[in-house]
Amino acid sequence: MTELDLPMIVTEIAAELAAETERGQVADYIPELARVNPGQFGLALALPDGRVIAAGDTEVPFSIQSVSKVFTLALALGRHGDRVWERVGREPSGDPFNSIVQLEYEKGRPRNPFINAGAIAVTDALLSSYAPREALGEILRFLQYLAGDDDIAIDPAVARSEQETGFRNVALANFMRGYGVLSGEPAKVLGVYFHHCAIAMSVRQLARAGRFLAFDGRLSPHGPRAVSSRMARQINALMLTCGHYDGSGEFAFRVGLPGKSGVGGGILAVAPGQASIGCWSPGLNAVGNSLLASRALERLAERTGWSVFTAR
Numbered sequence: 001m002t003e004l005d006l007p008m009i010v011t012e013i014a015a016e017l018a019a020e021t022e023r024g025q026v027a028d029y030i031p032e033l034a035r036v037n038p039g040q041f042g043l044a045l046a047l048p049d050g051r052v053i054a055a056g057d058t059e060v061p062f063s064i065q066s067v068s069k070v071f072t073l074a075l076a077l078g079r080h081g082d083r084v085w086e087r088v089g090r091e092p093s094g095d096p097f098n099s100i101v102q103l104e105y106e107k108g109r110p111r112n113p114f115i116n117a118g119a120i121a122v123t124d125a126l127l128s129s130y131a132p133r134e135a136l137g138e139i140l141r142f143l144q145y146l147a148g149d150d151d152i153a154i155d156p157a158v159a160r161s162e163q164e165t166g167f168r169n170v171a172l173a174n175f176m177r178g179y180g181v182l183s184g185e186p187a188k189v190l191g192v193y194f195h196h197c198a199i200a201m202s203v204r205q206l207a208r209a210g211r212f213l214a215f216d217g218r219l220s221p222h223g224p225r226a227v228s229s230r231m232a233r234q235i236n237a238l239m240l241t242c243g244h245y246d247g248s249g250e251f252a253f254r255v256g257l258p259g260k261s262g263v264g265g266g267i268l269a270v271a272p273g274q275a276s277i278g279c280w281s282p283g284l285n286a287v288g289n290s291l292l293a294s295r296a297l298e299r300l301a302e303r304t305g306w307s308v309f310t311a312r
C-alpha cells in the first residue's frame with residue numbers, strides 16, 4: 001500500500017471546510033457558548049510516532065463539553081473498576097443527550113455513561129473517592145498527563161453559565177437521587193459535572209489526550225501505559241455505540257470510528273493503531289453534534305481508508 005500523505009489530506013480537508021457556508025447552529029442553551037464564532041474549524045491527528053499533523057484553528061481552546069465524559073469514565077473505571085456498571089448501563093439510548101424519559105422506566109439507571117444522566121452518575125462515582133475540588137484537580141491532571149501539556153484549564157465563564165441555566169441537568173440529578181442511583185448531594189455532583197464540561201482544550205491537545213484510546217491504553221505503541229488495554233477497548237466500544245447520542249448509528253455508518261462529541265462542537269475520534277483525532281467546529285447539527293467536524297471525519301475516513309470495520 002502506498003504511504004498516505006497525511007499532511008496533504010489534513011490540509012485539504014481543513015481548506016474545504018473553512019469554505020463551507022452552511023455551518024450548523026452553535027449551542028445557545030448555554031449562553032456563554034452562544035457567543036462562539038461559528039466560522040472556526042480545526043483538525044489534528046496524533047500519530048504513533050509522536051507527530052501531530054494539524055490544520056486550521058489548531059491552537060484555539062474550545063469548550064470540550066461532553067468529550068470530557070470519556071476522561072471522567074476512564075478515571076472512574078480506574079478507581080472503581082466494574083462497580084461503575086452498577087449505576088450506569090452500556091446501551092445506546094436512541095434519545096437526545098439531555099433526555100429524561102428512559103430514567104423513569106429504568107429505575108433511575110441511565111442507559112450509558114455518555115448521555116448527561118450517565119455522565120452525572122459517573123461523576124457521582126468519582127465523588128465517592130474525592131472531594132469536589134480534588135476530583136476536578138484529578139480530572140485536569142489526568143488530561144494534562146495524557147496530552148503532555150500543562151496548559152489545560154477550566155473556563156470559569158462557561159462553568160458559571162451552565163450552572164445558571166442547567167435546569168434539565170438539575171432535574172436528571174434529582175431524579176437519579178430519588179432512585180438512590182446518585183449517592184451524593186445533587187448540587188455537589190452537578191458542580192463538578194458542570195466544571196469538567198467547561199474544560200477548554202485545542203484540537204491539538206485533544207488529539208494528544210486521546211492517544212491512549214488509539215494505542216491500546218498507551219500514549220504511543222510502546223510508550224507509557226495510561227489505562228489497561230481492556231479498558232481502552234471498552235471505552236472505544238462505548239464511543240462507537242453511544243458517543244453521538246441519537247446520532248451514534250449515523251456517525252458509525254458514515255465515519256466508522258469510535259467518536260465522542262460535545263456541544264462545544266468538538267469531536268474526539270479514534271482510528272485504532274493509526275491516530276487519535278481531534279476535530280472542532282462550533283456549529284451543531286439537529287442532534288447536537290458538530291456538523292462540520294462530523295463531515296471532516298467522514299472525509300478523513302474516506303481518504304485514509306481508516307475504519308474499525310475494514311481489514312487492514
Ligand SMILES: NC(=O)CC[C@H](N)C(=O)O
Nearest residue numbers: 065066097116197262263
Ligand atoms: N452534549 C453535551 O456536550 C452536553 C454537555 C453539557 N454540559 C450539558 O450538560 O448539557
